[in-house]
Amino acid sequence: MKLRRSLVWTAAAVALGAVFMAYLRPDLVVTLANQIWNCF
Amino acid sequence: MSTATASAPAYRLSMTQVLLCGAAIVALSMGIRHGFGLWLAPITMDRGWSRETFAFALAVQNLAWGVAGPVAGALADRFGAFRVLIAGSVLYAMGLVLMALATSGLAFTGSAGILLGLAQSGTTYAVVYGVIGRNVAPDKRSWAMGVAAAAGSFGQFLMVPVENWLISDFGWQQALFMLGCLSLAIIPLAIGLKEPVLAAVTGVQQSIGHALREAFAYPSFRWLMAGYFVCGFQVVFIGVHMPSYLKDHGLSPSVATTSLALIGLFNVIGTYAAGSLGQRLQKRHILSSIYLLRSAAIVVFLSVPLTPWSVYIFSAVMGVLWLSTVPPTNAVVAQIFGVQYLSMLGGFVFLSHQVGSFLGVWLGGKLYDSTGSYDVVWWIAVALGVFAALANMPVKESAILRPAQAVARA
Numbered sequence: 001m002k003l004r005r006s007l008v009w010t011a012a013a014v015a016l017g018a019v020f021m022a023y024l025r026p027d028l029v030v031t032l033a034n035q036i037w038n039c040f
Numbered sequence: 041m042s043t044a045t046a047s048a049p050a051y052r053l054s055m056t057q058v059l060l061c062g063a064a065i066v067a068l069s070m071g072i073r074h075g076f077g078l079w080l081a082p083i084t085m086d087r088g089w090s091r092e093t094f095a096f097a098l099a100v101q102n103l104a105w106g107v108a109g110p111v112a113g114a115l116a117d118r119f120g121a122f123r124v125l126i127a128g129s130v131l132y133a134m135g136l137v138l139m140a141l142a143t144s145g146l147a148f149t150g151s152a153g154i155l156l157g158l159a160q161s162g163t164t165y166a167v168v169y170g171v172i173g174r175n176v177a178p179d180k181r182s183w184a185m186g187v188a189a190a191a192g193s194f195g196q197f198l199m200v201p202v203e204n205w206l207i208s209d210f211g212w213q214q215a216l217f218m219l220g221c222l223s224l225a226i227i228p229l230a231i232g233l234k235e236p237v238l239a240a241v242t243g244v245q246q247s248i249g250h251a252l253r254e255a256f257a258y259p260s261f262r263w264l265m266a267g268y269f270v271c272g273f274q275v276v277f278i279g280v281h282m283p284s285y286l287k288d289h290g291l292s293p294s295v296a297t298t299s300l301a302l303i304g305l306f307n308v309i310g311t312y313a314a315g316s317l318g319q320r321l322q323k324r325h326i327l328s329s330i331y332l333l334r335s336a337a338i339v340v341f342l343s344v345p346l347t348p349w350s351v352y353i354f355s356a357v358m359g360v361l362w363l364s365t366v367p368p369t370n371a372v373v374a375q376i377f378g379v380q381y382l383s384m385l386g387g388f389v390f391l392s393h394q395v396g397s398f399l400g401v402w403l404g405g406k407l408y409d410s411t412g413s414y415d416v417v418w419w420i421a422v423a424l425g426v427f428a429a430l431a432n433m434p435v436k437e438s439a440i441l442r443p444a445q446a447v448a449r450a
Contacts, residue, residue, distance in 0.1 A: 015194070016305055022201035023301035031078065031204050032300065033293030 053175045061232030062168040063191030069163035071195025075203035082212035093145040097153040104157025106394025112161040113387030121171045122234040128162025129226035140216035170383030171233045173374040185367035186315010193311045197304035251381040260435040265392040270428035271365045272396030281404040295348045299355040306359025315367035323368035327432040335425030
């Protein structure tokens with residue numbers, strides 16, 4: 001039970017970290033920045 | 041009032057099944073819609089439309105989502121969430137395909153605005169929370185709602201980079217077709233939320249009219265709606281106007297991008313934490329604390345010098361508080377009124393949220409135009425946060441005493 005819980009939390013942390021890293025990719029930064037700036 | 045106490049629940053879906061299917065549905069539904077802003081540039085350039093055409097359709101989508109929410113919720117409560125989810129999934133796919141094919145502003149508003157707004161009302165929190173409420177025991181309900189809300193937050197966080205990748209690799213139109221196919225994945229997931237005998241699991245039977253009169257006459261329900269209105273105002277004002285605020289103060293675009301990523305990341309953590317805390321603490325205290333902390337965070341943010349790090353810290357704090365109001369608010373509604381009309385009542389509370397969202401965006405722009413800065417709106421957001429904190433304090437979390445029960449206790 002403890003092991004399963006630890007695995008779930010680890011998987012969640014890895015998924016969150018991976019998505020966060022995706023936001024730091026230059027192409028997404030440029031796209032989002034353009035979208036954000038274009039809107040105003 | 042017609043009351044008839046039903047026997048103990050005859051059928052219950054397993055909690056794991058409800059959570060897996062419900063969380064996946066909310067993640068898909070909330071995630072797909074969250075990246076629509078990425079289509080602004082390609083669609084307006086390709087079709088030769090103004091930004092206003094695009095923005096108007098998305099504004100209509102938000103209003104349609106809010107207005108249709110109580111109706112979708114009532115249908116889900118009456119005929120089963122399964123049917124509403126399937127209808128919502130089909131509408132979602134149709135809306136996305138027609139959004140890709142629309143060649144006039146009117147057709148775009150009809151698809152991206154009305155169809156997708158209706159689809160979201162049938163596939164998001166209110167409908168799924170009804171199933172969670174009816175199939176998860178009260179001692180785990182708030183936590184389960186937190187899991188579903190966290191999944192929705194994760195969907196939002198995940199789908200922005202995914203949709204950006206789809207647009208850049210396949211083109212904006214193909215990307216919409218692909219998302220249309222993806223939205224149909226809600227159908228098999230909805231099967232996991234099919235409740236065998238709906239009436240048997242709801243306890244005291246009420247008519248829709250009575251449930252509505254009862255809720256709107258009950259002060260705690262009105263306080264919850266008032267709080268959720270403030271939630272919508274603050275979150276959408278910050279989400280929409282924050283980049284412009286940062287730009288006005290000379291910060292680089294990458295700061296705004298990182299800010300969005302941090303809000304998304306901490307939002308997942310905050311929604312889950314709020315749901316879990318709801319099992320241990322009084323939910324009105326959690327809600328009051330969230331609103332008060334939001335006001336405090338804004339005051340500190342406005343008081344310190346604006347630097348990238350002040351933005352990052354503010355974004356992380358606001359991220360934790362972002363959708364964390366969702367699980368406790370809906371759990372309190374279930375606690376007070378029971379679960380028979382949970383989706384419909386959740387839909388009404390969400391309508392209040394959407395009205396607040398509309399005002400947050402609109403007032404943000406209007407007051408910026410008339411005063412030349414966001415200062416006034418920031419302080420309105422602070423004042424509203426304090427108001428919402430106070431408004432949630434008198435909320436009575438115990439189950440409402442209905443006439444038949446009152447007589448029985450006398």
